[in-house]
Amino acid sequence: MNTPSSSTLPALLADTTRAGVRPLPIGSADRLLAAATQLGYCARSIDLGACADKAALLQRMADALSFPQWFGHNWDALADCLGDLSWVPAPGYVLLLRHAADLRNRQADDFGIALDILREASQAWAEQKVPFWAFLDLAAPGDGTGL
Template sequence: MTSPVQLPELPDDGLSGIFDGTVPPGVYRVPSVGPEALLQAQAENWQAAVLDLGGVTDKAGFLDACASGLELPDWFGRNWDALADCLTDLSWWGEPNGYLVLTSGWPDFERAAPEAAEHAAGVFAAAVGYWAVRDAPLATLLG
């Protein structure tokens, strides 16, 4: 059995730290994702979306969840490269102060499809790196 991807927990400063720049944007594990995170992102003028991974057990289900949860453009090809392309071209999300991807159900998805979860985490990490040197950073919270 594949072990879970080694990702850091969100530091104590949490979302506030990401928004004020004291915590670097990244891919972080969180115990859970609640509606307060969306409200906090909106207050900071960050574009945020929630990927509901409840019941997702494979790559196809994950990519479908991304298409709907992130409201990806029609040209999204439902493969890893297309997801990477979409996450580095967030033009359909406007021009906020930053971007926040929240997932719910990550631990169950990771247990059901460890290889797909590892690949998804890698795509998120690459996108975070892409946005790290731009005016609007990207952070991903896996809960």
């Protein structure tokens, strides 16, 4: 995804046919959050830096999205919560997963499972005509690539 202008971001974020899991374009985090807020979306920035394992990843997701008490801290529970989100009702959802490259480099298997769950959640929300985006910061510190 190219870095869209601030004026086109709301239209892009509202498009359920394009929503999904995407690399975070370099320098776009603040504009994405602002556009999501403008649309009334639930927008969360989740820092995965120094996220050492699955337990830490699940806890950060739970904290950022205020998962309910019944959250079981496992992959199935993450999928259930991301597919529900009734405790944070919104016309759309935008997650910015900062430092996702750190988790990918340390825990490739867990990273892959988390991506699958995010993709499934996005597809399920799209069926309800609700955009669900997960933007992944995949830039290594100082490399400037974003991929």
